[in-house]
Amino acid sequence: MNGLEILLGGDLPRVIVTVAFAVLVTAAAVVFFSITLLVHHATGEYLAAQRRAQAHRAAVCLAAAIVNGAPGGFGCLLNEDPGTFFAEDLTQTAQRVRKLEGTVAVSAVLRRSRKLLRGETARRITRTLEDLGEVRRLATQATSRRKWRRATAMRQLGECGGDKARDALILATHDRSIDVRRAAREGLLVHRTSDAIVASSDSFVRDESQVLAWRKSFLTRLAEVDAPRIAELIGSGKLSDATEKLALEAMGEQRAVEAVPLAVERLHAADPEMRAAAVRILGRLQLLGVMDPVTAKLSDPSWFVRAAAARALASVSCDEQECEVLKGSLEDEAWWVRSNAALALSRQEESGIAKLFEALEGNDAYARDAALTALTALDLSPAEHQRLRENVVEADSRNFPTQAESGLASAASASGLG
Amino acid sequence: MANDPPILVIEDNDVVAQLVSAVLRGDGVEVLIAPNGYTGLDLFEQHRPRIMILDLAISGPNSIEVLRTVHGSILGNKLSVICIVMSGEAEHEFQARKLGVVEFLHEPFEPADLHSVVQRTNRSAA
Numbered sequence: 001m002n003g004l005e006i007l008l009g010g011d012l013p014r015v016i017v018t019v020a021f022a023v024l025v026t027a028a029a030v031v032f033f034s035i036t037l038l039v040h041h042a043t044g045e046y047l048a049a050q051r052r053a054q055a056h057r058a059a060v061c062l063a064a065a066i067v068n069g070a071p072g073g074f075g076c077l078l079n080e081d082p083g084t085f086f087a088e089d090l091t092q093t094a095q096r097v098r099k100l101e102g103t104v105a106v107s108a109v110l111r112r113s114r115k116l117l118r119g120e121t122a123r124r125i126t127r128t129l130e131d132l133g134e135v136r137r138l139a140t141q142a143t144s145r146r147k148w149r150r151a152t153a154m155r156q157l158g159e160c161g162g163d164k165a166r167d168a169l170i171l172a173t174h175d176r177s178i179d180v181r182r183a184a185r186e187g188l189l190v191h192r193t194s195d196a197i198v199a200s201s202d203s204f205v206r207d208e209s210q211v212l213a214w215r216k217s218f219l220t221r222l223a224e225v226d227a228p229r230i231a232e233l234i235g236s237g238k239l240s241d242a243t244e245k246l247a248l249e250a251m252g253e254q255r256a257v258e259a260v261p262l263a264v265e266r267l268h269a270a271d272p273e274m275r276a277a278a279v280r281i282l283g284r285l286q287l288l289g290v291m292d293p294v295t296a297k298l299s300d301p302s303w304f305v306r307a308a309a310a311r312a313l314a315s316v317s318c319d320e321q322e323c324e325v326l327k328g329s330l331e332d333e334a335w336w337v338r339s340n341a342a343l344a345l346s347r348q349e350e351s352g353i354a355k356l357f358e359a360l361e362g363n364d365a366y367a368r369d370a371a372l373t374a375l376t377a378l379d380l381s382p383a384e385h386q387r388l389r390e391n392v393v394e395a396d397s398r399n400f401p402t403q404a405e406s407g408l409a410s411a412a413s414a415s416g417l418g
Numbered sequence: 419m420a421n422d423p424p425i426l427v428i429e430d431n432d433v434v435a436q437l438v439s440a441v442l443r444g445d446g447v448e449v450l451i452a453p454n455g456y457t458g459l460d461l462f463e464q465h466r467p468r469i470m471i472l473d474l475a476i477s478g479p480n481s482i483e484v485l486r487t488v489h490g491s492i493l494g495n496k497l498s499v500i501c502i503v504m505s506g507e508a509e510h511e512f513q514a515r516k517l518g519v520v521e522f523l524h525e526p527f528e529p530a531d532l533h534s535v536v537q538r539t540n541r542s543a544a
Contacts, residue, residue: 059433063440067529112433118526192526224505254508 051105058097058105065093066113066125090124091131098132107134111159115190126161135160139168150175151183158187166196173203181207182214189225197226205238215243219250227256234262245277252281260290267293272302279305283312295322298341303334310340314347323348327355330367338366342374353384360391424448425536426467428458428484429502430476438471438502441529442536455479459487466493468543469536473502474510481510485517498539 098106107129114125129135138160141153154172157165169191172184181203188200204218223230230247233239239247248266251259259281266278275297282294295318297309310329313322326348329341342359345352359371375388425442429435430453439449450465452458455476462470470488474481481501488494500521503511511522521535 056432059436063433063436064444067437067440068444109433112431113437116434116437116525117528119528119530121529122526220506224508255512 054101054105055108058101058109061097061101062090062094062106062109062113065090066110066117066121091128094128094132103132103134106132107156110134111156114161115159122161126165129160130162130164135162135164139164142168142172147177147180150177150180154180154183154187155190156187158190161191166191166193169196170199173199178207182218185218186221189221192225194226197222197229201229201233205233208240208243212242212246216246216250219243219247220253223247223250223254223256227251227254227258230256231258231262241271241274245274248281249277252277252284255285257285260285264290264293267297272300272305275300275302276305276308279308279312283308283315286315291316291318291322295325298325298329298337303332303337306332307334307336307340310337310344314340314344318344318348318352320351323351323355326352327359327367330359330370331364332366335366335370338370339373342370345371346374346378353378353380357384357387357391360388422447422540423468424450424465426450426452426458426461426465426470428452428455428470428476428481429473430454431473434473434502437529438532441532445533445536447536455481455484458484462488462493462497463491466496468496469498469500469539471500471502473504474507474514475504482513482517485514485519489517496543498543500535500539 094106094110110125110129110132114122114129117125135157138153138157142150142157144150144153150172154169157169166188169184169187173181173188175181175184185200185203188196188203201222204215204222208215219230230251234244234247248259248262252263263278263281263285266274267282269275269278279294279297282290291313294309294312298306298313300306300309306329310326313326318326323345326341326344330338330345332338332341342356345356348355353375356371356375359367360375362368372388372392375384380388425447427435427438427442427449429438429451432453435451435453439451442449450461450467452461455478458470458472459479461467472481472484476484479487485499488497488499498521499514499519500523501511501514501519503522503524505525514522521539523531523535
């Protein structure tokens with residue numbers, strides 16, 4: 001007996017056979033799972049492609065019926081000229097297409113069309129979705145035990161439009177799951193009718209203590225659909241300060257003019273972040289009439305309010321007086337304010353560029369740095385370019401220390417190192 | 419409108435593209451559909467349409483890049499652009515206005531709105 005046989009209790013051939021069998025079984029399992037995965041992937045790809053093709057054919061066949069009303073275009077289904085029309089309404093056409101392309105494709109096409117179109121055409125699509133039983137199906141799905149099914153139903157019900165869908169959505173704003181309530185609010189915003197929007201925003205106020213990103217996305221969506229409603233919510237005082245700021249910013253992002261009086265009022269808020277948000281919104285709206293209070297914010301005690309004000313002035317045309325104030329901000333203690341002020345001046349054509357050159361030729365090292373950075377980013381005339389070069393060379397010979405270098409030098413001398 | 423040059427529709431959502439196309443075909447206009455910006459620019463070069471309907475929400479290249487490219491080309495000054503604005507596209511709309519686009523169709527709209535905006539654009543281009 002050799003050492004290995006002793007270790008294995010003298011039964012080496014049986015061990016070898018067992019190990020070989022285990023290796024074979026493992027290899028067979030690996031091959032089996034690989035093939036299964038491959039087939040599953042290929043089937044998934046195939047089904048996805050088939051669904052896309054069905055949706056495309058459904059869109060082609062239904063589009064003419066949707067936009068032109070009865071008679072609908074059905075010729076494409078019979079491989080005839082797409083211009084061949086049959087005297088039937090949208091519901092009949094949708095039923096025929098559904099038999100060929102399936103419920104999912106037809107429903108998706110109708111819901112997307114309902115979202116894109118309004119007026120009588122949208123009402124007709126809603127009636128068709130109701131006649132096809134799609135609204136009833138989704139309303140039933142809204143009572144499912146699985147919350148993801150309920151949430152999906154909410155989003156799709158919003159796209160259907162109509163009173164039945166709206167009622168189901170309003171009911172779901174009291175669902176036990178926060179995800180479903182959120183989906184119901186989104187569905188109500190897609191529904192777009194005034195009572196749906198009111199129900200959606202009321203539900204938002206009830207649920208306000210949610211994730212910040214959710215609050216932001218809802219307010220952005222509400223601002224797109226109905227900015228005056230956000231102004232109402234802010235005016236009602238029902239929102240927390242943080243949410244109020246988000247609401248105001250959402251209106252600013254949509255460039256809603258209803259935000260102007262609210263933002264002007266909040267330029268004097270105690271919270272500097274609120275003041276900065278108000279300044280940003282006014283800058284984004286770019287209304288010349290309201291830029292005076294923004295210019296005044298260049299002397300705000302908080303540096304980020306001053307920086308926001310300087311950035312806001314970069315997006316409008318400033319007069320001589322405002323350029324002078326901006327030139328003063330080139331000497332601000334905060335680099336961000338100086339940088340934004342220089343950017344604002346660089347956007348002001350001749351008067352701004354002249355102010356940047358004045359700062360470049362002055363004695364303040366910070367103002368020089370900011371002016372130089374802004375001027376080098378501009379497309380200057382040859383004469384201005386020459387003037388810039390001369391100033392840089394001269395500055396080199398004068399060896400201007402920046403404030404930081406001066407501070408370091410004085411610190412070194414104070415400690416006896418200089 | 420039967421002898422009019424084709425209208426180019428750059429729209430990546432199939433349903434929206436088919437609806438817009440159905441409205442225009444109802445008026446007897448030839449419609450070219452591009453599912454993305456690259457195809458749209460190719461069709462623009464090949465067919466030289468006088469009107470382009472552009473969804474501001476398309477991606478790769480985005481609508482603003484498409485607008486800059488067509489305005490930068492020698493054929494760009496003969497082209498009128500109508501932008502379809504989906505929800506949440508305020509920033510792109512603002513940039514498009516800066517690039518000289520004057521006609522916008524906001525979602526949701528009626529088929530009649532599309533008819534009238536195309537007719538108005540045709541009149542101003544003539």
